[in-house]
Amino acid sequence: MELTQEIIDRIEKLQKKYEVTGQDLTAYLDGLLYADYISYWNYIHLDTLLSLQNPRTSFPDEQVFIMYHQITELYFKLALHEIEQLANKEDLNSEFFVRRVMRINRYFDALTHSFEIMYKGMERDQFIKFRMSLIPASGFQSAQYRMIEICSTDFINLVDKEKRHQFTNESPFDEMFKNLYWKQGATEEETGKKTLTLSQFERKYTDQLTRLAEEYKVKNLWQCYKKLTPEEQEDSKVKNVLRQLDVNVNINWPLMHLKSAITYLKRKTSEEKATGGTNWQKYLPPKFQERIFYPALWSDEEKAHWGREWVESVMNE
Ligand code: HEM
Numbered sequence: 001m002e003l004t005q006e007i008i009d010r011i012e013k014l015q016k017k018y019e020v021t022g023q024d025l026t027a028y029l030d031g032l033l034y035a036d037y038i039s040y041w042n043y044i045h046l047d048t049l050l051s052l053q054n055p056r057t058s059f060p061d062e063q064v065f066i067m068y069h070q071i072t073e074l075y076f077k078l079a080l081h082e083i084e085q086l087a088n089k090e091d092l093n094s095e096f097f098v099r100r101v102m103r104i105n106r107y108f109d110a111l112t113h114s115f116e117i118m119y120k121g122m123e124r125d126q127f128i129k130f131r132m133s134l135i136p137a138s139g140f141q142s143a144q145y146r147m148i149e150i151c152s153t154d155f156i157n158l159v160d161k162e163k164r165h166q167f168t169n170e171s172p173f174d175e176m177f178k179n180l181y182w183k184q185g186a187t188e189e190e191t192g193k194k195t196l197t198l199s200q201f202e203r204k205y206t207d208q209l210t211r212l213a214e215e216y217k218v219k220n221l222w223q224c225y226k227k228l229t230p231e232e233q234e235d236s237k238v239k240n241v242l243r244q245l246d247v248n249v250n251i252n253w254p255l256m257h258l259k260s261a262i263t264y265l266k267r268k269t270s271e272e273k274a275t276g277g278t279n280w281q282k283y284l285p286p287k288f289q290e291r292i293f294y295p296a297l298w299s300d301e302e303k304a305h306w307g308r309e310w311v312e313s314v315m316n317e
Contacts, residue, residue, distance in 0.1 A: 068118055
């Protein structure tokens with residue numbers, strides 16, 4: 001094959017690239033010569049990926065349960081990947097902001113629409129049995145879910161709504177952390193004590209999540225929005241993607257999730273206990289949690305009806 005000018009140009013560029021760091025181009029060319037072709041299965045680590053499903057029982061539907069959780073965690077990781085790029089972007093403008101937040105919305109749409117894989121896609125009889133071997137593990141312990149919350153809004157918006165008035169956004173993070181809305185959800189119905197699910201989660205993640213909250217104080221998605229120019233902040237496209245994110249993360253996904261809890265845990269006479277031991281019927285509905293990332297973007301009436309219509313339609317189905 002002829003050594004065209006194009007190839008010579010490339011080699012010269014490579015030579016310059018390696019010269020800067022005092023490296024030898026010939027050695028790198030040898031590396032190229034001996035390296036194997038990359039394959040699909042190596043690139044995406046397929047064998048590793050497919051080896052990560054390890055059920056604790058022999059009920060076939062436990063595989064559905066495990067894999068759907070894994071799929072969800074990957075989407076959560078994608079959402080965090082977009083947030084990180086937004087948070088660290090220099091010269092942030094509304095175009096980049098809208099494009100990235102729309103990506104996060106797409107991930108949550110995909111999760112919301114696929115949730116019927118959970119609430120329709122498993123035999124209840126199998127679920128009721130295999131879940132007993134999973135106690136006290138619960139999706140409640142998803143650290144990425146908490147990270148998405150922390151990186152999306154000012155921390156004070158995650159403080160339990162009954163206690164929020166005791167704090168400002170300048171209050172110490174560890175104090176606010178003790179009063180996050182989800183801690184209130186994870187108390188044992190009968191004793192009022194922290195559930196084991198919560199205390200194990202705290203032991204593993206409190207330090208990491210508190211550090212993240214401190215880091216994102218100045219660069220969470222709301223703070224990114226505040227960095228846009230006043231005109232950009234007023235742009236309806238910008239406001240709408242944030243409002244949609246609020247609805248996706250705090251109403252639509254939680255409702256589909258709640259629907260699964262109702263399908264499998266609600267019985268005609270009594271409720272099945274959740275694996276995390278919470279009073280889930282009082283805790284999970286969005287209208288009770290009233291978790292809102294961007295209160296300034298909603299009217300008082302919209303906030304007062306947060307998640308209500310949707311919840312009623314789901315609960316009454
Ligand atoms: C049949 C399917 C499911 C049922 C019956 C179910 C049930 C529950 C229940 C009862 C809770 C309250 C905490 C507890 O006591 O355990 C909970 C919390 C939670 N679950 Fe699930 N879950 C299901 C699927 C999933 C999936 C696929 C995910 C994805 C990661 C997930 C993530 C979560 C999260 C993040 C929480 C905490 C929610 C919050 O604090 O508002 N769950 N789940």
